[in-house]
Structure formats: C-alpha cells, structure tokens
Amino acid sequence: MASPFSRKAPNGLAGLTIEISQMGALTEAQLNDALNAFERRDIALAQKVRKNDERIDELHLQIEQNAVSILQSERTDASALREILTTIKIAAELERVGDLAKNIAKRTPVISATPEIHVVSGVVRMGRRSLLQFSDVLDAYGSKNLMQAEAVWNADDEIDEMNNVLFQDALRAMMADPALVTACTHLAFVAKNFERVGDHATNIAECVYFLLTGDQLVGDRPKGDETPTTAVSI
C-alpha cells in the first residue's frame, strides 16, 4: 500500500475533475434540499438552501479560474482541451441549476403560507422526476456513460408533459377559486423552475456526449413545452 503522503495533491486537469464532481454533488444536494423544503413546507431548510448557494457560486468561480490557468500554463492536446471546455460549460449549467434551487427555496415560505392544494403534489412529483434526470446525467458524466447521457437527453419530454398538465391544473384552480391565485402563480413558477432543471440536465447530457465522442448531439430532441400557448376557457 502506497503511503498517502507519496501522492501529491491533485492539480491541473485531475484537480479540475474533482472540483466539478464536488460542484455537481453540491448542486444535487441543494436541489434535493430545495425540493424537500418545498414538499414539507420546511422554511428553515429553505433558508439553508438560499444561504448555501454561495458555495456553488464560489466553486464555479474557482473552476473557471483553474481552467483558465491550465489553459495558460500547459500545452494541452485536443482531448484535454475538450475536457477543459466541457468542464467550463458544465460548471455554468450547474451554477444555473443552483440558482433555480435557490429560487424554489425563495418561493417556499410564500407557498407555505397558502392552503395546500392538489397541484402541490404534482409539482413535487415533477421535481422528483427532474432531480432524477439531473442525478442520472451527473452519473453519466462521472462514469463516462454515453448511453445514459443519450437516455437523459431523450427523456426530457416527460417533464415537459408534466409541466403542461400542472400549468393547466394551476389555471383551472385559479379560475375556480381566486383565493388560490397567489399559491398557483408561485406553484407555476416552481414547476417552471423544475422544467428548467430538466433542460439543464439535457444540456449537460449534450456536453457529456461531446466530451465522449467529439461530436454534437444532433437530431430532434423530443420537446413538449406547450405552456406558452396554453389557455383554459371557462
């Protein structure tokens, strides 16, 4: 067994990979906490999520700086260059997902003050689905699993579909009872945030695909967001 001190602290590309997986883990935990806080109406947990977002931002900055310094100091070959570029892109996506988690946490206290309606459980289910997509794509990146990345890319339509249904439900609930307008508006935004998380997961899947093959993931990605054109008549 090699002495632990014989190994130098990882830097360069290896260090960057560790930092990005740390950032991924942190973002996933934030999203999970935000979802749990929303589900259980746990305002203290929501507060924690809002505070912890700083760490993701810090890591994002650190990753960007390290990537730039690697590009400046080392002669990088094509594959390493690809890896660094992917890292920068994924870090940006993760940062956005962190912001979405924070936004959900921000809305949680407002929603917690409103009566519980059936739309909430739908939003929670959708949140779980998008979290699963996000976890899957992080797994795909960590284990360099091309098939899993493609599967994530292809499965986003389900979240879109859930969002469509929830949007309609929210509209109907609002029309039925104007007292629910506050709750439903915020719920629609939370659902939209989860839908965006799903989109970021597909973006990361595209990055993983590019990292592993050098090609862009092209073709028709199943898309199903219909909320911009949805209207419910009385």
Added chain:
Amino acid sequence: MKETTSSIIRKAAQRVRTRDYLWANAIAAGILLVIGVSGFVKAWWLPVLAWCCFAAALLVRFRVSASRAWAEPVEQVFDTEIGAQKAEIEALKLAHGIVEAMPEPLFILDVHGFIENANPAAREFVTSNELEHRHFTSVLRAPIVYDAVNEVVDGKATRVVDFTITGSVDRYCKAFVTPLGEASRPDRVLVYLRDLTRERRIEKMRVDFIASASHELRTPLASVLGFIETLKGHAKSDPEAQEKFLGIMQAQAERMQRLVSDLMSLSKIELHEHVRPRDTVDLCEATNELIESVKPITEQSNTSIEFFCDCGPVVNIVADRDQILQAVQNLIDNATKYAASGDRTDTSRVEVRVGVGEAPGHPSKDACRIGDTLPQLVGRQDGNLDAFGYVQVRDYGAGIPRHNLPRLTERFYRVNVEQSRRTGGTGLGLAIVKHIMNRHGGGLSIESAEGEGTSFTCYFPMAESQAQAAE
C-alpha cells in the same frame, strides 16, 4: 528466501576462508623459505616438512569448521525478522479481512480524498467495482460527507453526518468519518456508512398508511354507517329495501377490504424497496402460469388474453416471484377493465408479451409515453440493452387521455373515478406496480394513444448468467 540467504552466506564464507587458507599457506611458505635460505636450519627438508604439516593442519581446520557456524547467527537474525514480518502481515490480513467482511460500506481515504481501500459492501453500495485510486467525490455524491472528511484531515475529531442519496429510490444514511493514525495529523481517513433507509421507511410508512387509510376509508365507512341507520330506521320493515341496502353495504365493505389489503401490500413493498431481490425467476414461465390462472375470470368478462414469447423459451430475471406475479396481475386486471371500455362491440383483446431488450413501442404516432425508458434504466445499471427482460401488457381499449398520463402511478389517482368505483379499483394498482419495479431495479413505461389502447411495459434486469449468454 531463507535457503538462498544461508547458501549465499555459506558461499561467501567459503570464499573468504579459501583465500585466508591460501594466504596463510603462502605466508608460511615465505617464512620457511627465508629460514631455509638463511641456512639457519641445516636440513633442507625440515622447513618443507614443517610447511606440509602446517598446510595439512590448516586443511583439517578448514574442513572441520562447517560453514553452518557462520550462517547460524545470521540465520537467527533473519528468522526473527521474518517472524516479525509474518506476524505483521497476519495482523494486516486480519484487519483487511475484517474490513472485507463488514456488512456495511467502509471506505479508507488518503488525505487528498482518494480511495485507498473499499470493502465489498461499499462496492455494492455505489454499484461500482473499481473504486481504488478514484476520488471520493466521483464515487459518492454526498458533499456533506466530503466536507467532514476535509475537517477530519485538518485535525478535527470524528464526525458523524446524515445525508441522502437521491435516485429512483432515495437512501438515507449516516456517515462516521474517523481519522486513522495520529488524530491531529491523520495519514488516512475512515468513512463508515450506515444505511438507515429501512428505519426512515418504517417511519414514513406509518405516516402514509394512516394518512391514506383515513383519507380513503372515510367515504365507504360513512356510507355503510348511513345504511345501517336507514336499516334500523324507516327501512326496518321493508325487505326489498333491506336486500338492496345490504347489497350496497357488502360492496362497500368489500371495497374497504381490498383497500386495506392493497395498502398493506404497498407498505410491505415500500419497506423493502431499497433491498434488491436475489432470486432468479423465469419471466416466461411465471407470466404463462399467471395467465392460465386468470383466464377463467377474464373469459367471463368477454376478454381474451393472448400470450406471446418474443424470444427464447426462458427469460431469467432477478426477482421476487410473488411480487412479479402481483405486478403482472395488476396490469392484466387494469387492461381487462380498459379493454372493455373501448367502443368495440366484439370480444376485447389483451396481449401479454415477454421478451429481452427493447419492447415493441406503441404503433400509433400520437402515442404519449411516461415512465422510464429502457436506455435510462440501462444507463443506471451500467449494462447493455440485452441485459433487461420485459413483460408488456397491451390493451386495445379507449386509451388514456394525454393529460392524465403523468399522474397515473400516483396513489389513489383514478382517470375515471366512477368507473373505477364500479369495477372495484382501489387506485393503488399501478402505484404497487411502480414500487415493485423500483425495488427490482427495473422500470415501468406507459404508452397510450386515445382510441388505440395502452401498453404497460415492465423492464427487469436479467439474471447474470443469461445476460452473459445473450452478449
């Protein structure tokens, strides 16, 4: 090693002594030659004789002294050294054996967070076989644990943290992070995980059970109580009304019974959802047997069930046989109900298919899908498409409206509440199927098009032996 060492020592000793012997002889010869030449001794043969005696004596000494005497002390030193080493190796082996035998995940990390050692439980926990020399964060996404590792490396005492691993089945764990070696400046960190999913699930199960029971049992109970009041009151002497009310009460009581038994089995499945089954079941044989047993019932409702085996006669999956039968039975029950709901007037038809790999998709281009796709499942298992078997239940009924699909596996969700009540549904059937699939590391995929029926597909990971044969 001991043999070679002692023979090396012996050979070296022999070389040195041979040289010494030759030198001694040469020196003696020189001295005697000087004595002979100086004329101090008259007889020339005397020095020669003396030299011969000297040489012979030395030779005897050379022969008699075994080189063993030389090797022995050295060998002794070696023996103690090797003994000490052996004991140390034994101790290490014991420690390693204990680590390996621990039923709960154990990681040993170096100060930079790279994994030096992980036991089989750990490998199973993160479903990866190559853990050594990988960084901890790339193996387990638990930032809270990694923060604790960093704190311990910086000289903090043992830390205990709770964390959750998200996925198709959430897992709740506790991590004990302990320094190994000097506490203020450890050279390694031990991470010991305890899976508390079961405990958390029991807790959640109780809450869910009470919530669902009170929510769903209230209506039928109220109705039964209402009828009892009527029977005691103004229907007291009306046998016709009594007959009718008792019939309704029986139906309601039966519904409650079904509800309770469904709730019980759902709770039982949920409790073990994070524990994979280990038995091997032939999906073809099990499905076939089930179909034979439900045929008499479905024939009464004018539904014919057709069974297709899309591949070889045996599809071995890793499964819990009773649960598989329950899942397929629930799907067939559903399909039979839906098949009858279509506009067709002829005998309705339900198809059941068993096969390997990707199941046939819904033929309609308007079909909507919900649930896990096969590539998603395969991706999570790190296998290939042929490592999954499927059973698909397809009906040709009215289909499920698109906006109802996402909520389909929610408990107590019914697309058509009235129809469900009439046909004796509890609203738990698909929820049960979904949880069974989760437990098996598989997935449920639902495709439907309005007017063209619905197909429900369950994907199961195959038993290893057959998955390899398929490759």
